[in-house]
Structures are given as C-alpha cells and as structure tokens.
Amino acid sequence: MTIDQLDVRLVTLLTEEPRIGVLECSRRLNVARGTVQARLDRLAARGVIVGHGPQIDPAALGYDVTAFVTLQIRQVSGHVPVADRLALVPEVLEVHTITGGGDMLCRVVARSNADLQRVIDLIVDVEGVVRTSSVIALDTPVPYRTLPLVAAART
Amino acid sequence: MTIDQLDVRLVTLLTEEPRIGVLECSRRLNVARGTVQARLDRLAARGVIVGHGPQIDPAALGYDVTAFVTLQIRQVSGHVPVADRLALVPEVLEVHTITGGGDMLCRVVARSNADLQRVIDLIVDVEGVVRTSSVIALDTPVPYRTLPLVAAART
DNA sequence: CTATTGGTGGACAATTTGCCCAATCGCTAA
DNA sequence: TTAGCGATTGGGCAAATTGTCCACCAATAG
Numbered sequence: 041m042t043i044d045q046l047d048v049r050l051v052t053l054l055t056e057e058p059r060i061g062v063l064e065c066s067r068r069l070n071v072a073r074g075t076v077q078a079r080l081d082r083l084a085a086r087g088v089i090v091g092h093g094p095q096i097d098p099a100a101l102g103y104d105v106t107a108f109v110t111l112q113i114r115q116v117s118g119h120v121p122v123a124d125r126l127a128l129v130p131e132v133l134e135v136h137t138i139t140g141g142g143d144m145l146c147r148v149v150a151r152s153n154a155d156l157q158r159v160i161d162l163i164v165d166v167e168g169v170v171r172t173s174s175v176i177a178l179d180t181p182v183p184y185r186t187l188p189l190v191a192a193a194r195t
Numbered sequence: 196m197t198i199d200q201l202d203v204r205l206v207t208l209l210t211e212e213p214r215i216g217v218l219e220c221s222r223r224l225n226v227a228r229g230t231v232q233a234r235l236d237r238l239a240a241r242g243v244i245v246g247h248g249p250q251i252d253p254a255a256l257g258y259d260v261t262a263f264v265t266l267q268i269r270q271v272s273g274h275v276p277v278a279d280r281l282a283l284v285p286e287v288l289e290v291h292t293i294t295g296g297g298d299m300l301c302r303v304v305a306r307s308n309a310d311l312q313r314v315i316d317l318i319v320d321v322e323g324v325v326r327t328s329s330v331i332a333l334d335t336p337v338p339y340r341t342l343p344l345v346a347a348a349r350t
Numbered sequence: 351c352t353a354t355t356g357g358t359g360g361a362c363a364a365t366t367t368g369c370c371c372a373a374t375c376g377c378t379a380a
Numbered sequence: 381t382t383a384g385c386g387a388t389t390g391g392g393c394a395a396a397t398t399g400t401c402c403a404c405c406a407a408t409a410g
Contacts, residue, residue: 043256051249058247063397072358077399087255092213092247094206096341100242101198101348108263108293108300123336130347135337138263138330145263145330146337149344175293175300181278182290182301186251189304192285193256218366227389232368 043088046071048194050079051089055187058092103131103149105156106177109163115142117168125166131159198243201226203349205234206244210342213247258286258304260311261332264318270297272323280321286314 049069053060062080066073083089098106113122119137126132126146135146148163150156156176164172204224208215217235221228238244253261268277274292281287281301290301303318305311311331319327 051251055246055248058249061397073398074359075357078356083249087252089249090252090255091210091250093210093250094213094238094244095246095248095250096206096345097242097245098341098344100245101344103344103348106291108291119334119336127337130343132337133341133344134335134339136261136263136332137334137336138332140330143330145332147339175295175298177291177293177300179274179292180289181274181292182282182287184289184302186253186288188285189253189256189258189288190251193258216366228367229390230388233387 043190043194045194046075047079047083048191050076051083051190052187098133098149102151105150105153106180107148107150107156107160107174108177109146109148109160110138110173111144111146111163111169112171112173113142113144114168114170119144122166122168125168126163129159129162132163198345198349200349201230202234202238203346205231206238206345207342253288253304257306260305260308261335262303262305262311262315262329263332264301264303264315265293265328266299266301266318266324267326267328268297268299269323269325274299277321277323280323281318284314284317287318 046069050065053065053068060068062076063073066076069076080089111122113119119142122144123135123137126135126144129148131148131150133147133149135144137143138145146163148156148159150159153176156174160172160174163169201224205220208220208223215223217231218228221231224231235244266277268274274297277299278290278292281290281299284303286303286305288302288304290299292298293300301318303311303314305314308331311329315327315329318324
C-alpha cells in the first residue's frame with residue numbers, strides 16, 4: 041500500500057533491466073545491499089510483486105491473433121464450471137466475469153483468423169455457454185504495463 | 196517458433212520458481228548448465244521470452260477495480276494521437292484497436308467505483324474520443340497465463 | 351525518555367556466474 | 381559411407397554474487 045520513491049525506482053530499475061541482481065541494484069540506487077533485499081522482501085510479502093517469471097510473447101510462438109470474446113452463459117449453471125472448462129483451452133489466456141446477466145469476457149489468441157474460428161468453436165462447445173461475441177485486436181498501441189501505475193501510487 | 200519439450204519444461208520451471216538460477220535449472224532438468232544458458236539465450240533472441248521483470252499486482256497497490264472500456268473515436272483524427280493521450284493515464288494498463296469503426300478497447304484499473312468514474316472522465320476528455328462504454332470485471336476466474344499455450348505450442 | 355523500525359557498512363563462507371575448452375552425439379548433404 | 385555441422389556435455393577457472401550474520405545510527409511512536 042505505502043510505496044515510496046525508492047520502491048518505485050527499484051521496481052522501475054528491475055523492469056528495465058531484469059537481469060541485474062540485488063548487488064547491482066544497490067549500486068545503481070546508491071543504497072546498501074541490505075536495503076534493496078529488505079525492500080524486495082517487503083514488496084513480495086505485501087503481494088505487490090507477485091512473481092519474477094519469464095514473460096512470454098504469444099506472437100513469437102505463432103499466435104498472432106488476439107481477440108476478446110464476450111460470452112453469454114446460461115445463468116442457472118453458474119459461472120464456475122464454465123470458467124473451469126475455459127481454463128482447459130490453452131488459447132484462453134484470461135477470463136473475467138463482468139457486469140451484466142451472466143456474462144464473461146475472455147482474452148484468446150490464435151494462429152490465424154481461421155484458427156480463431158476453431159478456438160471460438162471450442163468455447164461455444166463449453167457446457168453453459170449460450171452465445172459469444174468477439175472483437176479482434178488489430179493493433180496494441182499501449183501494451184500491458186504497470187510502471188506508470190506504480191509511479192502514480194507512490195506516497 | 197520451434198519449441199521442444201525441454202523449452203517447455205524450462206519455461207515452466209522458471210515460471211513456478213523464478214528465483215532459481217541457471218545452475219539450479221540445469222540440475223532440476225538433468226541437463227548441462229551450458230544447455231540451459233543456450234536455451235534461455237535462444238528463447239530471448241527469438242522474442243519468446245520478452246522479459247523477466249517483476250510482475251506487479253495493481254490490487255495490492257489499492258487498485259481493486261478492473262474495467263474494460265470500449266472507446267468510439269472520431270475517425271478523422273486517427274487512433275495514434277488518441278493512444279498517445281491514453282498512454283499518459285497511469286490507470287490505463289493497455290490499449291488495443293479493435294475491429295469496427297474506429298473503436299478501441301482498453302483495460303483500466305481504479306481504486307474504487309467512484310475512482311473509476313474519475314478515470315473514465317479522464318478518458319472521455321481525450322481529444323478524439325466520442326463515446327465510451329465500460330464493463331467492470333467482477334471476478335477473474337482465470338488470471339492471465341501463458342503456460343498452457345507454451346505447452347500446446349511445443350513440437 | 352525509550353523501544354522499535356529502517357537504513358548503513360562491513361564481514362564471512364558458499365554458491366553461482368561468465369567464459370573458456372575439447373569431446374561426443376545425431377542429423378544432413380555430398 | 382563419409383564429412384561436416386549444430387547442439388550438448390562435462391570440466392575447469394577466476395570473479396562476482398548471494399545468504400547471513402553483526403554492530404551502529406537516525407527517526408519515530410508510545
């Protein structure tokens with residue numbers, strides 16, 4: 041919750057050059073190594089930093105097409121079993137339940153427009169899904185980022 | 196493009212335990228250290244792994260509300276200047292141009308529903324934005340993930 | 351005033367890294 | 381078949397980094 045200037049600089053530094061270690065961070069930020077370690081532990085403990093895993097680019101794997109699919113689901117069945125089934129489809133990257141009667145929004149990728157049809161068919165086949173509506177992402181002028189948010193959240 | 200079993204195991208391992216180093220990876224996967232280094236370099240060179248930066252949870256920073264905002268923009272102005280302005284708003288996490296007449300889709304976060312109104316007002320004020328339509332994400336049964344996709348992409 | 355918290359600077363052994371090398375393996379082309 | 385060629389292996393080396401201590405200082409809260 042309470043993020044200060046040093047935290048912001050630390051996260052920014054690590055985002056821009058993830059390969060550097062704790063010691064190098066402390067040198068760049070002109071603080072003691074123990075401070076950097078303590079800050080990182082604190083940010084991880086608070087849940088601000090959820091992980092350091094490798095970030096994968098689906099496009100580099102051949103999944104050039106990104107689409108957002110809105111699902112209308114049968115209300116009686118509930119959304120949990122639907123989400124569980126959707127999770128089984130690798131091309132479904134994330135699923136949200138959204139405002140409105142039993143609707144869900146999911147982000148999917150596919151190898152081509154034709155392949156997108158296959159993926160959507162998989163989704164439609166999920167028990168409880170009544171109807172889908174898709175929009176294709178043509179371009180991504182602002183890729184996912186959180187750095188500006190972190191900077192804005194500083195105390 | 197060509198991802199084999201070892202790549203998948205490597206990415207999976209690093210995703211689950213990002214703190215471990217190259218040497219530890221080689222031990223877990225029963226391969227030589229040089230192999231792991233070579234694979235990581237290759238994946239990075241191909242653009243499959245785009246980074247290792249810290250992943251930030253907006254909710255831990257107090258931004259509990261996530262929403263997807265569809266924008267209708269004035270077609271004459273083009274979407275580039277609009278995207279540039281949107282990029283100046285920290286709460287806008289990503290922006291896509293989508294199919295349909297001059298539309299854009301962006302993911303935004305806010306501290307509360309009331310705060311979301313403020314963010315949306317910021318977006319509406321952007322030159323070229325004609326109208327907006329928002330859906331709020333109530334829950335995220337499947338958080339963003341790429342591991343299943345990586346596994347599916349293996350040769 | 352005093353206990354607590356966060357930062358500093360230093361120390362230490364153990365581990366890991368970056369980089370080199372020669373040998374081997376599987377596969378492809380001649 | 382044979383000659384390459386890329387990938388992998390196993391090893392070795394110095395240098396850097398890590399994890400983990402410690403004592404000390406400054407600001408803050410009670």
